[in-house]
Structures are given as C-alpha cells and as structure tokens.
Amino acid sequence: MIATDGRPVPQEKSPVFDLSTYLSKRQAEVEAAMDASLPITYPDKIYESMRYSLLAKGKRLRPILCLATCELMDGTVEMAMPTACALEMIHTMSLIHDDMPAMDNDDYRRGQLTNHKVYGEDIAILAGDGLLSYAFEYVAVQTQGVPAQRLLQVVARLAKAVGASGLVGGQVVDLESEGKLDIQEETLNFIHTHKTGALLEASVVCGAILAGATEADVERLSCYAQNIGLAFQIVDDILDITATQEELGKTAGKDVQAQKVTYPALWGLEVSKTKAKQLVAMAKAQLEPFGEKAVPLMVLADFITTRTH
Numbered sequence: 251m252i253a254t255d256g257r258p259v260p261q262e263k264s265p266v267f268d269l270s271t272y273l274s275k276r277q278a279e280v281e282a283a284m285d286a287s288l289p290i291t292y293p294d295k296i297y298e299s300m301r302y303s304l305l306a307k308g309k310r311l312r313p314i315l316c317l318a319t320c321e322l323m324d325g326t327v328e329m330a331m332p333t334a335c336a337l338e339m340i341h342t343m344s345l346i347h348d349d350m351p352a353m354d355n356d357d358y359r360r361g362q363l364t365n366h367k368v369y370g371e372d373i374a375i376l377a378g379d380g381l382l383s384y385a386f387e388y389v390a391v392q393t394q395g396v397p398a399q400r401l402l403q404v405v406a407r408l409a410k411a412v413g414a415s416g417l418v419g420g421q422v423v424d425l426e427s428e429g430k431l432d433i434q435e436e437t438l439n440f441i442h443t444h445k446t447g448a449l450l451e452a453s454v455v456c457g458a459i460l461a462g463a464t465e466a467d468v469e470r471l472s473c474y475a476q477n478i479g480l481a482f483q484i485v486d487d488i489l490d491i492t493a494t495q496e497e498l499g500k501t502a503g504k505d506v507q508a509q510k511v512t513y514p515a516l517w518g519l520e521v522s523k524t525k526a527k528q529l530v531a532m533a534k535a536q537l538e539p540f541g542e543k544a545v546p547l548m549v550l551a552d553f554i555t556t557r558t559h
C-alpha cells in the first residue's frame with residue numbers, strides 16, 4: 251500500500267497469538283469471578299469445603315472454552331462469565347465425587363489433598379451437591395444481557411450434560427467396566443464421550459448459544475467440541491502413564507492400578523498419540539469458515555494434545 255506522500259505504508263501484521271498469555275489472562279478472570287461468586291457465610295464449613303475445591307489450581311479449560319466461543323460468535327465475556335463459572339462448579343463437583351472412596355478413591359487432586367480427605371466424606375458429598383445446585387442458580391440469577399429464551403437453552407444443555415445422558419451415565423459405565431479387561435473401543439468411547447466429552451461440548455455450545463449463534467454454527471461448534479473432547483481423554487490416558495504425580499497434581503498410574511481399560515491399553519501409546527492428533531485436526535477443520543476469529547479455539551485444540559498435565 252502507498253501513502254499519499256508516495257512512501258510505502260508498513261503492512262499491518264496480525265498479532266501473534268500467545269496461548270500462555272491468553273490462558274493466564276482468562277484463568278485470572280475466571281478465578282476472580284469464581285472467588286467473588288461464593289463468599290463464606292453460615293454454615294461456614296460447607297462454603298469453605300466448596301471453595302477449597304473450586305479455587306484449587308485447575309486449568310479452567312471449560313470456562314475458557316465457553317468464553318472463547320461466546321467471543322467468536324460476537325458475544326462478550328461479561329454475558330458468558332456466569333455460565334463459565336457454573337461450568338467450573340459442575341466440573342469441580344464431579345471431581346469431588348469422583349475422588350471419593352465409593353468411586354475412584356483418590357487422595358490427591360489439583361496438587362492438594364482431595365476434599366473428603368480434608369473435610370470428611372459427609373461434607374464432601376454435600377460440597378458437591380452444593381456446587382451443583384449453585385451452578386444453576388448462578389447462571390439463572392447472574393447472567394445479564396442475554397434473552398431469557400437463550401438462557402433457558404443454556405440451562406437445558408447444562409442439565410443434559412450433567413445427568414444420566416452425560417457425566418452420570420459415563421461414570422456408571424466406567425464403574426461397571428472396572429476390572430473387565432475385555433472392554434471394547436465402543437464402550438470406552440461411550441464412557442469418555444459422556445464422562446468428559448459432554449461437559450466440554452456443553453462449554454462450547456453454551457458459549458455459542460449465549461451469543462445468539464445460528465443452529466448451523468452451534469452444530470459446527472458442537473462437532474469441534476466432540477472431537478477435542480475425545481482427544482482430551484486420549485491424552486489424559488497417555489499422561490496417566492507418562493507423567494509424574496507432580497505434573498498431574500493427582501496420583502499417576504491410577505488407570506493400571508484400578509484395572510481400567512484405556513486408549514493406550516487398546517491401541518498402544520504411539521497409535522493413541524496419532525489418533526489424538528487426528529481428532530484435533532478434525533476439530534480445527536470445523537473452525538475454518540470462521541477464519542482468523544477462531545484462532546483462540548484453534549490454539550486451544552492444539553493445547554489439548556501438547557499439554558503435560
């Protein structure tokens with residue numbers, strides 16, 4: 251391009267997207283919102299227990315996916331933040347219950363003792379229940395600038411992702427499969443598309459709905475999320491074998507110990523890594539029509555396979 255005085259105007263380069271800066275900024279925003287969302291009041295013990303797990307060091311992947319998708323669809327961070335916090339409340343409650351003796355029986359999560367180890371099983375169950383119901387209250391009461399019809403859709407999507415058609419269903423089949431070494435790929439996919447994939451998909455889809463995305467875009471983004479959901483779980487299984495307890499913030503090698511069939515057990519480590527990369531490529535292909543605006547979701551998809559914890 252040439253300026254009116256005849257000199258060439260330097261081309262404006264699109265800024266390089268730095269994932270670690272983006273993640274740190276978003277994590278800080280989400281953590282501040284969650285901190286403010288849940289003050290300690292009487293009876294203090296239950297609020298302390300809920301905050302102990304909610305504010306522990308997590309990646310905040312679900313809230314970040316929700317915010318990024320809302321922005322992609324021309325919505326704002328403000329309109330999606332209550333849903334983003336609710337997603338993390340739901341995710342955290344599922345971790346608290348998953349770690350309990352009746353389920354996975356784990357002592358460490360997010361680099362600290364599990365909720366029941368600190369507060370006892372009774373309070374841990376109630377902290378999970380408290381977080382679950384508060385998530386829905388928080389979305390319904392705190393969301394601003396979003397038409398009620400959209401909000402209703404978000405509440406329905408969240409509920410579907412949590413219940414027997416989502417996390418709960420996945421967990422049931424996971425528990426039933428423990429110790430059975432003849433589990434087929436189909437069953438493993440069912441477990442993970444429900445246990446892990448459903449909430450990741452809801453994170454993306456709710457962000458899109460809040461912003462008023464068209465049905466076609468919601469469908470495209472749902473497909474993106476389903477692919478990264480499965481890739482995420484394959485990488486989780488790989489990390490359970492290859493990463494240390496310090497890196498994971500929870501007990502490593504748990505899957506082999508609990509006699510769980512995993513993707514590396516079915517396919518081997520190398521094929522598992524290849525399949526995860528293929529799923530991420532398929533996820534990113536869904537974003538192509540959105541162009542440059544989709545860079546955060548593209549890079550988040552890559553992060554799924556390159557993460558170390």
Ligand code: GRG
Pocket residue numbers: 307308309310311341343344345347348353360382412413417418421445446483486559
């Ligand atoms: C939802 C009503 C209700 C009950 C819970 C226990 C249970 C039913 C479901 C288990 C869900 C579960 C623990 C799935 C595993 C999901 C997963 C891969 C967790 C790790 O997620 P990261 O890596 O963890 O995002 P951080 O700590 O970074 O948030």
